[in-house]
Every structure is written in C-alpha cells, then in structure tokens.
Amino acid sequence: MRLEITENDILLLKLASSALIIFLVVRFLLMPRIAQLQEYDIQNDTLAETIAEMQASIDSIPGLEQRIESGKKELAEISATYYERMENHQVDELLTGIALKHGLFPVSLAIEETAPMIPEAYLYGVTAAGQGAVSDHYILTGRGNMVLRGEEGQFLSFLNDLENNYPALRLCSLQMDEQIYFDEDWNVVEQPDMSCTLEVYMHE
Numbered sequence: 311m312r313l314e315i316t317e318n319d320i321l322l323l324k325l326a327s328s329a330l331i332i333f334l335v336v337r338f339l340l341m342p343r344i345a346q347l348q349e350y351d352i353q354n355d356t357l358a359e360t361i362a363e364m365q366a367s368i369d370s371i372p373g374l375e376q377r378i379e380s381g382k383k384e385l386a387e388i389s390a391t392y393y394e395r396m397e398n399h400q401v402d403e404l405l406t407g408i409a410l411k412h413g414l415f416p417v418s419l420a421i422e423e424t425a426p427m428i429p430e431a432y433l434y435g436v437t438a439a440g441q442g443a444v445s446d447h448y449i450l451t452g453r454g455n456m457v458l459r460g461e462e463g464q465f466l467s468f469l470n471d472l473e474n475n476y477p478a479l480r481l482c483s484l485q486m487d488e489q490i491y492f493d494e495d496w497n498v499v500e501q502p503d504m505s506c507t508l509e510v511y512m513h514e
Contacts, residue, residue: 392478393512395424395450401510405454408476412468414460417503424452424512452510453482457503459489465504472508482507 396404398421409416426448458465465486472479485505 391511392449393510395512395514396452396510398424398452401452401454404510405456405508408471409456409458409468412460412471413464414458414468414504417457417459418455419457420455422453422455424450424510427451450512450514452512454508454510455505456508457505459501459503462502465502478511480509480511482509 393404401421401424402419405419406416428448458468460468469481469484472481483506487503487505488500489503
C-alpha cells in the first residue's frame with residue numbers, strides 16, 4: 311500500500327512545523343526575555359526610588375547643617391548660664407570664694423556628689439487645670455551645705471550677690487543662728503552663723 315502525500319498534507323505539515331517553531335521560540339526565547347525585562351523594570355524602579363531618596367537626602371544637607379548650627383548656638387546660649395562640670399574642689403573654690411568676697415568666714419562646707427536631677431524649684435509645673443505636673447527636665451546638679459560666720463550686712467550682701475550675679479547657683483535653704491564666741495582677748499562675742507544649702511547647675 312502506497313502512502314501518497316497530497317499538497318494539503320504538505321501544507322498541514324508546514325503549518326504544524328511553523329506552529330511548533332513559533333511555540334518553541336515564544337516558550338524558550340521570548341518568555342524568558344520578557345520575564346528578564348520585567349525584572350529589569352522592577353530593578354530600575356527600585357534604583358530610581360533609591361536615587362531619588364539619595365538626592366533628597368543630599369538636597370536636605372544644607373538645611374540639616376543649618377539646623378545643626380542653629381542647635382549648637384541654642385545649646386551654647388542655654389549652657390552659657392551654667393557652669394561646665396566641676397570637681398568637688400572647684401565647687402569648693404567657687405562657693406568659698408564668693409563667701410570670702412563678702413568678708414564671711416566659712417566655718418564648714420560639705421559638698422554632695424554631682425548628679426543629674428530635677429531641681430526642687432522646677433519639680434512641679436502648673437497645668438491649665440491647676441494640678442501639679444512632674445517635670446522630666448534633668449539638670450546636672452551639685453550641692454554644697456555651708457555654714458558661714460559674719461555680720462548681718464555681710465550675709466545680705468552675699469545673698470544679693472548670689473541672686474543678681476550667679477544664675478547657675480540657687481539658694482535652697484537658709485537658717486540663721488546666734489552664736490557666742492570668744493575673741494582673742496577672751497571677750498564674749500555674739501555673732502550670727504548662717505547655714506545654707508546651695509545648688510550648683512552644670513552641663514557636660
């Protein structure tokens with residue numbers, strides 16, 4: 311039996327071969343390429359977003375530098391009213407020096423450890439409802455407990471000087487006691503002692 315191939319059969323074979331070739335080209339050449347192009351598009355979009363963010367960051371640098379400089383100036387202005395952190399002997403020299411400037415005799419001085427704390431004067435604020443609100447602003451604070459001997463006018467001069475010229479010193483407590491002493495000739499002398507607690511505000 312002879313198998314005769316007609317022109318129609320040849321045409322069908324050509325169409326089938328073409329379809330197969332097209333399928334293979336699409337499946338193994340075009341589709342991977344399309345997937346790769348889509349991945350490249352995603353990467354390009356991500357890269358473009360990254361570049362835009364980097365450019366925005368670069369553009370914001372002058373403003374950031376300006377804010378930093380402004381913050382430094384503001385910090386310097388705020389810190390100007392406080393002392394740089396001092397050791398105990400420096401606190402001693404400061405407080406004793408002020409007392410001696412007004413002719414007072416320092417009987418004793420006990421200095422507490424410097425630590426961040428909320429000063430009692432600023433511990434509570436007043437809210438609109440009239441209730442006390444606890445502050446969360448800590449200040450590096452040292453404290454000296456002094457006993458000074460002198461005349462009433464000297465004490466007043468000392469206290470006025472603290473109030474007007476030492477914003478980073480705060481008088482926390484004050485007590486006056488009349489004391490009896492003997493002078494060089496063993497005469498009885500009545501002279502007041504002033505016991506006071508001073509807070510010294512500092513910054514790092």
